[in-house]
Amino acid sequence: WYLLEQEENRSLHNFLRDLLHLYQExxxxxxxxxxxxxxxxxxxxxxxxxxxxxxxNCKNHMGKAKKAEKGIETEKGAFTSGKTKRKESLLFVVNMTGVDRDNYWVGLPKTKKAKLLLTEEGLVKEDKYFPVVKGECDGRDYHIAYPLKGYGIALFSFIEEEEDRVANAKPCPDKKSELKKGENEKEEKEQQGELVAKNSWTA
Structure with a gap:
């Protein structure tokens, strides 16, 4: 297909190919x-x-991965491939801006490590693990720290050691963002004060 000679099309094609490989696994x-x-x-x-x-998560994700035997017919009449279907859960992180985040925290359920599977550059060829450490983030007691690129994505697999009972919760603290937010609020109040004073003087 001649369109794959263009770098943008070829990159998207390769990315979807890698994603489909993970989808099967x-x-x-x-x-x-x-x-x-x-x-x-x-x-x-x-x-x-x-x-x-x-x-x-997959169904019964707290259980262990099982390998199906080849040629065995399932309850629905389909034949298994014999390939191991992994019971790991998947963590997706998506950056919608062009700003790099060198040490971005993401909350996780209790687990020992998270394996990086896919980034914006495609499938991760070599095993790369990030330690899951204790420390509150996103309402959970554990987190990983990852260098997230601008407009980047990260897909991790992990195995839960305890059931995750946490729904959407508090975001991780970002001191710079909080400081900037405070400065913006201060400027907004000052502008509102100047406008009120101006209107009072005009009246």
């Missing part, structure tokens, strides 16, 4: 689409940085 992408446990927000309210994060 991780049932969390699709298995619990209509189940309550299938999806949960980590942070849907980080408006100051426009970064969104959420978790996808």
């Amino acid at each position: 991780y049932p969390a992408f699709y298995e619990a689409d209509y189940e309550y446990e299938g999806f949960s927000w980590v942070n849907a309210d980080d408006s100051s940085r426009s970064i969104y994060s959420f978790i996808r």
Whole structure:
């Protein structure tokens, strides 16, 4: 296909190819689409940085991964492929702005580590793990720190050690954002004060 000779088209083609490989390997992408446990927000309210994060789970994700035998017919009449279907949950982090975040915190349920699977550059070829450390973030007691690029994404897999009972909660603290927010509020109040004074003088 001649359009793949163009870098933009080829990059998108390769990205979707990598994503589909992961889709086949991780049932969390699709298995619990209509189940309550299938999806949960980590942070849907980080408006100051426009970064969104959420978790996808497969059915009975607290159980261990099982390998199906080849040629065995399932209850629905389909034959299994014999490939291991992973029970890991998936964490998605999406940066909607061009600002790099060198040490972005993302809250997680209790687990030991998170494996980086996919970035904006495509499939991660070598195993790369990020430690999950104790420290409140997004209403959860644990988090990872990740260097998130501008307009970047990060897809992680992890295994929950305890059931995640936390719904959408408080975003992680960002001192710079809070400081900027305070400065903006101060400027707005000063402008409002000047406008009131001007109107009073005119009257």
